[in-house]
Amino acid sequence: MELISYEEVHSNHSFKIKKDNLNDDMIKDISCFNKNTSVTEIREFLERKYKVELSYSLVYFHFRKIFPMFGPDDASTFIKFCEDNEFDVEKCIDESDKSITKLFICSKLMKAHYKAYGDSLIVDATYRVNKYKLPVVIFSGYTHKGRNCIFGIGIVNDEKESTYNWLFAKFFASHTSLPIFLVSDHDLSIKATLEKSYKTKHIYFAFGTLSRVSQSISTFYMQ
Amino acid sequence: MNHGALKTKILELPYIENQDEFQKTYELIQKSLTEKKFLKGSHYLEEMWKIREKWARAYLPWRFTGGTRTTSRAEAINSLIKQYVSSKNEVSDFINFISSFEKNQFMIISK
Numbered sequence: 119m120e121l122i123s124y125e126e127v128h129s130n131h132s133f134k135i136k137k138d139n140l141n142d143d144m145i146k147d148i149s150c151f152n153k154n155t156s157v158t159e160i161r162e163f164l165e166r167k168y169k170v171e172l173s174y175s176l177v178y179f180h181f182r183k184i185f186p187m188f189g190p191d192d193a194s195t196f197i198k199f200c201e202d203n204e205f206d207v208e209k210c211i212d213e214s215d216k217s218i219t220k221l222f223i224c225s226k227l228m229k230a231h232y233k234a235y236g237d238s239l240i241v242d243a244t245y246r247v248n249k250y251k252l253p254v255v256i257f258s259g260y261t262h263k264g265r266n267c268i269f270g271i272g273i274v275n276d277e278k279e280s281t282y283n284w285l286f287a288k289f290f291a292s293h294t295s296l297p298i299f300l301v302s303d304h305d306l307s308i309k310a311t312l313e314k315s316y317k318t319k320h321i322y323f324a325f326g327t328l329s330r331v332s333q334s335i336s337t338f339y340m341q
Numbered sequence: 342m343n344h345g346a347l348k349t350k351i352l353e354l355p356y357i358e359n360q361d362e363f364q365k366t367y368e369l370i371q372k373s374l375t376e377k378k379f380l381k382g383s384h385y386l387e388e389m390w391k392i393r394e395k396w397a398r399a400y401l402p403w404r405f406t407g408g409t410r411t412t413s414r415a416e417a418i419n420s421l422i423k424q425y426v427s428s429k430n431e432v433s434d435f436i437n438f439i440s441s442f443e444k445n446q447f448m449i450i451s452k
Contacts, residue, residue: 195433203440223436227443238407242415246428248435254422258415260407266418267446271439273432299406322404324395325412 137170140180144168148177153185193218208288220281221273222288232269232293235259239269239297241308243277253277257289269293282311296321342373355397363399 140148144164151160161177164170200207200223210220236259243255255272270292272285290296296316300323302308312323342350350370357363367390374383394400425438 192431192433196436199433199436199440205436223439225443227447235407237405238409240409240412240415242412242419244419244422247422247426248430248432249428250432251428252432254435256415256418256422258418259409260414265446266414266421268418268439268442273435299404299409301409301412303412322402324401324410 137172138176140172140176141168145180145184148181149184157181206292208292210284219275220284222285222292223271223273224269224289224292228267228269229293231259231261231267233295235261235267236269236293236295236297238299238301241300241302243303243305248273255285277305277307279307279310282307283315286311286316298322299324301325342369347373357397357399360399363397 147164147167148160157174157178160181161172161174164172164177197207199205204226206224208222209218211217212219238259240258241255242258243253245251245253247254252273252275255274256268257270257272258266258268261267270289272288274281274285296319298321300312300321302312302323302325304325309323309325312321316323347370350366354363354366354370357366367386371383371386374386389396394402421442422438426435
């Protein structure tokens with residue numbers, strides 16, 4: 119009597135076998151896919167082709183081996199895009215490992231906006247905009263119709279005093295004229311840079327003038 | 342002073358236009374905070390008092406601001422960015438969004 123193998127029994131039925139490792143053929147198939155395809159799609163394709171059951175994490179592990187997350191071409195595509203669309207890009211490069219630490223972007227439209235509506239300026243930073251965990255500083259204001267507009271964007275690696283010094287220097291170098299009024303958060307590093315280097319230049323700066331202060335006092339009161 | 346009355350007074354504090362009135366209300370709040378042993382709050386208020394010409398309407402000099410008094414406009418732009426770009430995206434996606442934002446804005450102005 120011939121013994122039927124375990125795999126053959128399951129192939130006759132519609133059951134799928136769980137697999138712990140991928141074959142070389144499977145890895146070849148993954149490399150045929152695009153970089154932007156989702157992992158679930160690839161997993162479904164492999165399961166249908168080889169009639170096995172695969173876990174998401176296993177496929178994801180091999181997918182990321184072939185297409186690494188932090189690709190080397192990200193920064194270069196960024197700068198190439200800026201050059202194609204006539205954006206001005208200012209870079210700050212760390213000399214120890216030659217990586218880009220700070221970026222400042224400014225386009226033609228932003229310059230035109232600043233000429234017309236650059237009397238008052240709002241500076242604010244946000245997080246969770248890219249996967250490198252870099253904060254994005256946005257210089258904004260608004261137009262005569264009450265629409266929001268952006269005057270400049272900075273992508274920096276930290277929020278220290280020196281980085282803000284660099285950012286403000288680049289911003290005022292590209293726009294030439296100075297604003298009359300500047301509003302920002304109660305951010306101590308922004309405050310220190312403005313007090314040190316821009317106090318004599320007829321800018322008056324305030325932070326979150328009315329609503330923010332009252333909010334913070336009320337929260338402290340509740341504690 | 343009642344808890345609710347104190348809170349409303351604190352919320353009104355930055356909007357007061359007269360300087361003497363501002364000082365009076367500040368002292369009243371500070372007194373009641375120390376009576377109720379809200380030491381953290383009173384310390385914070387003291388710190389804010391030192392830099393009052395940066396946030397209180399009574400001490401702000403007249404300047405042309407175009408109506409900017411808060412950072413809420415910048416916060417609106419931040420929320421708009423976060424609708425399109427998240428912490429999973431790369432920097433090249435971010436610049437794509439910025440260019441599309443600019444084109445959209447230019448269309449509105451040219452109309």
